Each structure stands twice: as structure tokens, then as C-alpha cells.
Amino acid sequence: MLKVWKKVLATGNVTEPWEKSVPPERSRGEVVVEQHAACKGCKLCVDVCPTKAIKLYEGSPVINQKACVFCGLCVESCQDGCLKQTSNYKLATLGGSLADNTGSELKNKIRRVLGRSLHIRHLDIGSCNGCDFEMNHLCNPVYDIQQYGIDFVASPRHADLLMVTGPVTRNSTQALMMTYEATPTPKLVMALGACACSGDQIFGESYAIRGAVDAFVPVDIYVPGCPPRPQAIIHGLMLALDRM
Amino acid sequence: MKDYKTIPAAELRETAYQLYADGQNGLMSMFANDERQLNGNYAIYCLFSVGKSMQVIKAVLKDKGKLEFPSITPKISGAAWYEREIYDMFGLKPVGHPDLRPLALHENWPQGIFPLRKDFNSQTPVPTAKKEFPMAGVEGEGVFTVPVGPIHAGIIEPGHFRFSQAGEDIIRLDAKLFFLHRGIEKAIEGVPIERAFYQVERISGICTIAHSLSYCQAIENIAGVTIPLRAQYLRALVGEMERLYNHVGDIGNLCAGMGFAVGIMAGARLKEDIMRVNEALTGHRFLRGMVVPGGVRLDINEQLSSEIRSMLDKLMPDFDEMIELFRGNDAFLNRVETTGIVPRQAALDLGVVGIGARASGVDVDIRRDFPYGCYSALQFDVPVYTEGDVAARLWVRVDEVAQTVKLIRQILEKMPQGSLKAAIPAIKPYSSGFGWCESPQGNNLHWLMVGENNTVYRLYARSAAYPNWPALTVAAPGNIIPDFPLINKSYELSYACVDR
Numbered sequence: 001m002l003k004v005w006k007k008v009l010a011t012g013n014v015t016e017p018w019e020k021s022v023p024p025e026r027s028r029g030e031v032v033v034e035q036h037a038a039c040k041g042c043k044l045c046v047d048v049c050p051t052k053a054i055k056l057y058e059g060s061p062v063i064n065q066k067a068c069v070f071c072g073l074c075v076e077s078c079q080d081g082c083l084k085q086t087s088n089y090k091l092a093t094l095g096g097s098l099a100d101n102t103g104s105e106l107k108n109k110i111r112r113v114l115g116r117s118l119h120i121r122h123l124d125i126g127s128c129n130g131c132d133f134e135m136n137h138l139c140n141p142v143y144d145i146q147q148y149g150i151d152f153v154a155s156p157r158h159a160d161l162l163m164v165t166g167p168v169t170r171n172s173t174q175a176l177m178m179t180y181e182a183t184p185t186p187k188l189v190m191a192l193g194a195c196a197c198s199g200d201q202i203f204g205e206s207y208a209i210r211g212a213v214d215a216f217v218p219v220d221i222y223v224p225g226c227p228p229r230p231q232a233i234i235h236g237l238m239l240a241l242d243r244m
Numbered sequence: 245m246k247d248y249k250t251i252p253a254a255e256l257r258e259t260a261y262q263l264y265a266d267g268q269n270g271l272m273s274m275f276a277n278d279e280r281q282l283n284g285n286y287a288i289y290c291l292f293s294v295g296k297s298m299q300v301i302k303a304v305l306k307d308k309g310k311l312e313f314p315s316i317t318p319k320i321s322g323a324a325w326y327e328r329e330i331y332d333m334f335g336l337k338p339v340g341h342p343d344l345r346p347l348a349l350h351e352n353w354p355q356g357i358f359p360l361r362k363d364f365n366s367q368t369p370v371p372t373a374k375k376e377f378p379m380a381g382v383e384g385e386g387v388f389t390v391p392v393g394p395i396h397a398g399i400i401e402p403g404h405f406r407f408s409q410a411g412e413d414i415i416r417l418d419a420k421l422f423f424l425h426r427g428i429e430k431a432i433e434g435v436p437i438e439r440a441f442y443q444v445e446r447i448s449g450i451c452t453i454a455h456s457l458s459y460c461q462a463i464e465n466i467a468g469v470t471i472p473l474r475a476q477y478l479r480a481l482v483g484e485m486e487r488l489y490n491h492v493g494d495i496g497n498l499c500a501g502m503g504f505a506v507g508i509m510a511g512a513r514l515k516e517d518i519m520r521v522n523e524a525l526t527g528h529r530f531l532r533g534m535v536v537p538g539g540v541r542l543d544i545n546e547q548l549s550s551e552i553r554s555m556l557d558k559l560m561p562d563f564d565e566m567i568e569l570f571r572g573n574d575a576f577l578n579r580v581e582t583t584g585i586v587p588r589q590a591a592l593d594l595g596v597v598g599i600g601a602r603a604s605g606v607d608v609d610i611r612r613d614f615p616y617g618c619y620s621a622l623q624f625d626v627p628v629y630t631e632g633d634v635a636a637r638l639w640v641r642v643d644e645v646a647q648t649v650k651l652i653r654q655i656l657e658k659m660p661q662g663s664l665k666a667a668i669p670a671i672k673p674y675s676s677g678f679g680w681c682e683s684p685q686g687n688n689l690h691w692l693m694v695g696e697n698n699t700v701y702r703l704y705a706r707s708a709a710y711p712n713w714p715a716l717t718v719a720a721p722g723n724i725i726p727d728f729p730l731i732n733k734s735y736e737l738s739y740a741c742v743d744r
């Protein structure tokens with residue numbers, strides 16, 4: 001017991017504010033289209049993208065962030081320097097009831113009820129486990145999600161938010177629907193990671209994959225990334241709860 | 245090893261039993277391939293390790309004949325899941341199999357559709373069937389059943405467990421897995437091999453490098469390409485980084501199985517430190533985007549090497565202190581010792597690999613037994629324990645952390661100069677071969693057949709968790725349900741790896 005206390009005291013406090021840690025130089029985050037880019041329309045980037053996340057639109061590349069895995073292949077392929085990879089991870093967007101900007105009754109109610117104390121149920125319906133491990137890391141002492149009044153619970157009955165990972169597989173469809181039903185209203189759904197956000201774009205068309213999460217239940221928060229780093233997940237939560 | 249011993253399927257049992265030699269030579273993997281377009285046959289491949297070599301039996305079934313073969317499960321228990329999967333995916337029936345329930349395809353899948361046959365088209369919608377999924381249990385007076393999952397209480401992967409209980413004791417465990425089945429092997433058929441790599445890399449988050457290595461080495465073996473030496477060292481570096489963060493995290497996670505918060509948090513904190521270095525090195529916390537067919541994508545410089553070294557310098561004393569919290573702690577040891585025992589013979593029969601094997605007295609490590617990349621130039625020991633319990637699996641991990649750290653230091657020291665990538669040439673259509681590596685959980689094997697224009701004709705990906713899963717059903721009986729999380733975490737099997 002003494003050893004345990006000694007270890008606890010010697011370690012001290014390692015918790016960081018979520019925005020503190022800066023991604024290292026090589027970190028692969030959002031790919032942006034350079035403002036002054038001179039796209040020749042060669043489509044090399046479109047052809048090289050493993051998830052079909054990039055398209056040419058009105059003479060310049062457009063990236064579907066929900067399906068991008070930040071591999072950087074498009075950036076390498078472009079001969080004209082049109083694309084640049086940044087380390088930006090703050091890519092979460094809002095959908096469903098949270099998306100409308102008129103300050104709707106429902107949105108306010110959700111934020112009033114859930115804003116300061118949010119309980120999350122994890123739901124893996126087809127993930128590679130990368131997303132789930134990053135979710136797990138939210139509970140490590142460095143990110144310590146509980147400091148924000150946010151915690152994970154054991155049952156959907158106790159949850160305000162479902163954090164869903166993976167594309168919806170055939171074999172998990174029932175579990176998704178039943179868990180969604182079992183969660184009391186008002187409830188929020190987060191599609192966590194490129195698979196949950198985009199469906200079969202990551203693994204390709206398959207007899208075993210049914211689609212993206214929002215084809216089955218309404219999604220309020222999309223967090224892109226493969227997987228999104230813990231900070232990106234916290235960003236999504238803060239955005240949803242209007243606590244930025 | 246590109247030579248397959250080809251036999252008619254009717255002779256499979258005889259030939260396999262002979263090669264198995266009552267367990268002297270283990271079955272490493274077994275899978276099927278639809279080769280009707282090539283030669284009118286289905287083929288079933290069985291890979292055995294025979295002393296210092298690997299040998300492959302290829303049993304062929306004529307398309308027009310009866311689509312069945314004699315099951316080898318009666319004598320080779322390790323074949324049970326492989327054969328069930330072959331039946332699910334190809335409709336080739338292992339006659340004499342003791343338990344031919346579906347494995348990967350659930351009650352929603354209609355009878356008589358076999359997704360890995362070439363004439364199954366992914367674009368055709370498959371109706372949702374409403375069948376029963378039979379679970380195995382024990383009946384009798386005083387025996388009751390406890391169903392758990394697929395959604396669990398913690399942040400873990402989904403699986404459905406059925407415990408048959410007599411009082412507090414588990415007398416049988418049956419599992420329904422494959423909730424995460426994404427059909428990746430089918431989805432990449434026809435995709436160029438260098439592009440399908442990005443799907444393969446995503447089979448599992450925590451085994452990113454393992455699947456990358458097996459897949460790339462399969463391509464390189466088939467193409468006869470030797471990758472540059474520097475690339476071999478960089479691959480070994482990320483492979484060992486993957487082992488390191490997994491082992492440290494898994495040791496901490498084991499404490500979650502008994503609510504020992506200080507251990508959980510210490511493991512989680514140390515793992516975060518390693519993952520940050522992963523990202524500094526490769527741009528990705530799970531090391532994605534580093535390994536590619538033909539070599540690696542990124543180089544290392546002096547600054548990154550010293551960043552890794554100083555992480556290790558800081559990690560090791562901290563890690564040792566964490567382990568000290570376990571070693572002298574009777575309450576802790578009481579929970580882990582003699583819990584979830586898998587005897588050596590059971591481990592051998594099931595073909596258990598990796599940590600599960602080494603904790604049950606089976607001395608295997610594919611880095612040493614069938615070296616790949618630069619491993620034959622590196623020095624490391626393979627820790628083996630004989631107790632087969634949760635504690636033994638913990639101590640194997642603890643010892644391996646030290647070995648892995650030693651390996652990383654060696655790799656950095658010996659890092660040769662040179663280029664990073666060799667080109668993959670045009671591959672003769674329908675050539676096939678294996679690639680393998682030792683993942684954090686045990687050996688990981690891929691078999692690839694390349695089609696026209698360097699595309700994937702068939703990939704079979706067998707991760708370490710696949711042969712290890714059935715060991716849980718041996719480990720659990722005789723223990724109480726509250727010990728199951730502990731037993732489960734001592735294996736830390738990746739469901740995404742098994743389910744694909």
C-alpha cells in the first residue's frame with residue numbers, strides 16, 4: 001500500500017488542458033487546397049485517394065473530410081502544389097438538431113440539460129478499434145475527460161450521448177438500433193471517425209457493410225479522422241455543448 | 245514455400261494427419277480459394293510448421309463434384325474455426341466436423357449464399373434473413389445461462405458470450421463473434437495491390453503494423469523483391485514500437501479487470517507517452533502511413549532517434565516501478581495466479597500463438613523461428629512461462645517489454661544507410677505466397693494470390709487473435725464470472741482482427 005501511495009505522489013498531476021499539446025511536425029491532419037493553386041485538372045489526386053474522398057469541382061480539388069483518412073497521398077501526387085497537409089485536427093461538424101443556427105428550442109434544451117454533465121455510451125458497430133482506443137484514451141490521466149463533467153457509463157439507459165464507431169455492419173445493425181432505442185431522450189449521437197461518418201468509403205463496397213451511421217439514426221456530431229486523436233474528440237464534444 | 249503439395253480433397257484428412265504427426269507439427273492456418281476461373285477447382289490450403297520449415301497442403305475440389313471434404317478437426321482441434329469459416333464463405337462442407345454452426349455469417353444471412361465465391365457479386369443486395377443463431381450451452385439441474393454482450397459495459401469491442409453456470413462456477417463458455425465483420429477480404433478483390441494496402445492497414449488499429457508487414461511481405465515474397473536494408477530496420481522499429489505501446493497499455497488494462505485504479509492509470513499514462521513518440525516518428529499515433537509495399541514512406545533523423553531514446557530512458561524506471569506495485573502485492577497476485585489456466589497440451593492442440601502460447605510453456609516466436617526483415621541480425625530472448633494462468637501471461641508481457649526496448653535500442657544503433665523503397669514490378673498473374681510477422685498478440689499470417697495487372701485476387705488474413713480466441717473457452721471454465729474480464733484481458737484479443 002505504501003508503495004502505491006509513493007507512486008501516486010511521485011507521479012503528481014499529469015493532466016493537460018485539451019488544447020495544450022501541439023501535434024508534432026509530421027502529424028497528418030486536415031488536407032487543405034492552396035488558395036492560389038493552379039489546378040490543371042489532371043485528377044492524379046482523385047485517382048490516388050484510397051477512400052474516394054477527393055473530387056474535382058469547378059476546376060479545383062474538393063475534399064470530403066468525412067471520408068478522408070489523412071494519408072497524404074493526394075498531396076504527394078500533386079505536381080502543382082495545390083494541396084497541403086496541415087496538422088489541424090479541429091474538424092468536427094454538427095448535424096441533426098444541433099446544426100440549425102437559428103437557436104432552436106430543441107438545441108437550447110439539449111444544451112441546457114446536457115451541457116454541464118454529459119454521460120456517454122460507447123457503441124462499436126464495425127470499427128477497426130483505432131477509434132475505440134482513442135476514445136479509451138480520453139479517460140487516461142492526460143486528457144482526463146471527467147474534468148469537463150463528461151463521463152462514460154455502462155448502459156445506454158444512463159447515457160445522454162452515443163459515441164458510435166465503425167461503419168454499420170450487417171451483424172451489428174440490430175445492436176445499433178436497440179441501443180439507440182434504449183437511450184432516453186433527449187439524446188445525442190456522435191459518429192466518431194471516418195468509418196462512422198462515411199460508411200463504406202474506407203473499406204469499400206462490401207456485402208457485410210450497410211452504410212454510414214446517419215443512414216440508420218440521426219447524427220448530431222461528426223468527428224472525422226482515422227482515428228480522430230483524443231483532442232479531436234474533445235473538440236467535437238465542446239462544439240456540440242457550445243463550450244468552446 | 246511457394247510449392248504446394250497438391251492432392252484431391254478426399255485425401256485431405258489422411259495427408260494432414262500424417263503431416264500433423266500427432267501434434268509434432270502444428271497447423272498454422274487453413275483457408276480456401278475459389279480457383280474455378282483458373283482451373284475449375286476450389287482449393288483448400290493447410291499451412292503446417294514442420295521443424296524449421298513451413299509446408300503447405302493444397303486440397304482441390306472439382307467444381308462439378310460434391311462440394312465436401314473430410315474434416316480434419318476430429319484430430320486437429322485447431323482446425324475447428326478454419327473449417328467453419330470455409331463452410332460459411334465457400335459452402336465447402338467439412339464432413340465429420342463436430343460443430344458445424346455458422347461462424348462469421350449471422351442469423352441475418354440467407355442460406356446458400358457464399359460471399360467469397362467468385363460468382364458472388366458484391367453489388368447484388370443480399371436479403372436479410374431471420375434465422376436462429378444456435379448457441380451451445382450445458383443443460384441440467386441447477387445449471388443456468390448468463391448471456392453477456394455484444395454491447396459491454398466498458399469501452400471494449402463487441403462479442404456475445406454465453407456462460408453456462410453451476411453456482412458461481414463457469415462450466416462452459418460459448419461465444420458469438422464477427423459483429424465487426426466488414427468483409428474486407430472480398431471488398432479488396434480486384435483492387436490494385438498497392439492501393440488495397442490502405443484497407444489492409446485498417447483491419448485493426450492496434451495491429452496496424454502487423455497487418456501491414458504481413459501483407460507487404462507477401463507481395464514482396466511473390467514478386468521476389470528484397471527491400472532496402474534501411475527500410476527493413478525502419479519496419480522493425482515501428483513493429484517494436486507497436487509491441488511496446490500495446491504491451492504497456494495491456495498491462496495497465498489488466499488492472500481494469502480487477503478495479504486497481506493506480507495500475508490502470510499508470511499504464512494509460514505511459515502508453516500515451518509512447519503514442520506521442522509514434523506520432524512524432526510516423527505522423528500517426530497508431531503508426532499508420534509508415535510501411536508501404538516495397539519499403540517505408542518516411543525516414544528517421546538524429547533528432548527523432550534521440551527523441552525515441554529519451555522516451556525509453558524515461559519509460560523504463562517508471563514502468564519498473566509500476567510492475568513493483570504488482571509483484572509484492574498479495575491482493576493482486578491472489579487474483580491473477582491460478583486464474584484462467586490453459587494447460588500446455590491444450591495450447592498445442594488449439595494452435596495457440598504469441599503470448600498465449602508462451603505463457604503456457606510453448607516456445608514460439610515467429611521473429612526467431614522464421615525470421616523476416618532484419619530480425620536475424622538482431623538479438624533478443626523469447627520469454628516462456630509454464631503456469632498458463634493470467635499471471636504467466638502478465639509476466640510474459642512484462643519481460644517482453646524489456647526485450648522490445650532492447651530491440652529498439654539495437655535497431656537505432658545499427659540503422660544502416662540506404663534508400664527507403666524498392667519498386668514492385670509487374671507480378672505474374674495468379675502467383676501466390678505468404679507473408680508473416682509477430683504481432684503484439686502473436687504471429688500474424690497473410691496469404692495472397694495476385695490477379696491480373698497487380699490486383700488482389702484473394703487475400704486471406706489470419707491474425708493472432710483468431711487461433712487464440714478458442715483458448716478462452718478453455719481458460720474460463722472452472723473460474724467464477726467476475727474473473728472472466730481478467731482472463732479476457734490477459735489475452736487482450738483484438739475482435740476487429742478476428743472478424744475482419
Ligand code: SF4
Nearest residue numbers: 049068069071072074
Ligand atoms: S489525404 Fe488521403 S484520404 Fe484524404 S483526400 Fe488525400 S488521398 Fe484521400
Ligand code: SF4
Nearest residue numbers: 128130193194195226
Ligand atoms: S475511422 Fe479509421 S480508425 Fe476509425 S474505425 Fe475506421 S478505419 Fe478504424
